[in-house]
Amino acid sequence: MxxxxxxxxxxxxxxxxxxxxxxxxxxxxxxxxxxxxxxxxxxxxxxxxxxxxxxxxxxxxxxxxxxxxxxxxxxxxxxxxxxxxxxxxxxxxxxxxxxxxxxxxxxxxxxxxxxxKMRAKRTENRKPRAxxxxxxxxxxxxxxxxxxxxxxxxxxxxxxxxxxxxxxxxxxxxxxxxTPDEKDLKIRELTAELQRERKRSATYQEQLDMVLREMEQHSNHLSRNIDGIVQSVKEIESKRVAPSNG
Structure with missing residues (x-):
């Protein structure tokens, strides 16, 4: 397996x-x-x-x-x-x-x-990599x-x-x-791949947070609408009851 x-x-x-x-x-x-x-x-x-x-x-x-x-x-x-x-x-x-x-x-x-990739040359004297x-x-x-x-x-x-x-x-x-340069290159490649996966995970988390915020906002909006409807129903019922008591 x-x-x-x-x-x-x-x-x-x-x-x-x-x-x-x-x-x-x-x-x-x-x-x-x-x-x-x-x-x-x-x-x-x-x-x-x-x-x-x-x-x-x-x-x-x-x-x-x-x-x-x-x-x-x-x-x-x-x-x-x-x-x-x-x-x-x-x-x-x-x-x-x-x-x-x-x-x-x-x-x-x-x-x-x-x-x-070509990079800008540095001022200090360094042995160029193979x-x-x-x-x-x-x-x-x-x-x-x-x-x-x-x-x-x-x-x-x-x-x-x-x-x-x-x-x-x-x-x-x-x-x-x-060669040491090839080993160093492999380390850099693995590090770059790890960084890409971290960015990907951060992007997923950002999307999830955005969806949760939108759901919370939508829930609050629905709650306000429901509260408004309940209040309107109460007002209508109170108006109906008031004349009969009179």
């Missing part, structure tokens, strides 16, 4: 975007959520190959139509494939379903995908289908950089061979 991944549930089917501090946190596209502001590739459909569940064979090469029971199984497979081929996998962008907030689309890339991102396009994209399985919808095999020879003792040796 593969471990369950952590899910962040979200309700509000008709919401199309959420703004916080004057910038868009999330963008909803076709009932799914794009978690990052990066340019996304259009999802490709299956190429018609017979679907094959390949979780047990970690030495296989990915192909469009390959199936996995869970998202975690797809990650484990591509991570093992990356180790076998000679690169490091990075968990990249994902999308959520507006129906239940669960992840339904995931992109797994080479850790040399993209380019480092270039760890080279715009590599290698990736797989997996999408959850109606049956609940995760299907590979895109696979790019080619890398634009030399691959590391497969170490004798597998992943551990490969991790130990990482």
């Amino acid at each position: 593969w471990p369950n991944t952590t899910q962040v549930l979200f309700s509000g089917r008709h919401l199309r975007y959420v703004c916080c501090s004057a910038y868009v946190i999330r963008i909803i596209v076709d009932d799914e959520e794009l978690s990052m502001s990066k340019d996304e590739d259009v999802l490709e459909s299956s190429n018609g190959k017979d679907a094959v569940t390949s979780e047990g064979n970690l030495d296989a090469e990915p192909f469009v139509g390959m199936e996995f029971e869970t998202e975690e199984a797809a990650k484990v497979f591509y991570d093992a494939y990356a180790t076998q081929v000679g690169f490091i996998m990075r968990v990249d962008a994902f999308r959520r379903s507006m129906r239940d907030g669960k992840v339904v689309w995931r992109r797994l890339v080479c850790n040399k995908e993209g380019f480092r 270039i760890t991102r080279e715009g590599c396009k290698a990736m797989i994209v997996v999408k959850k289908d109606k049956s609940g399985k995760w299907v590979v919808t895109r696979f790019i095999k080619e890398h634009n950089h030399p691959l590391v020879g497969t170490p004798a003792n597998g992943r551990r040796s490969m991790l130990l061979s990482q």
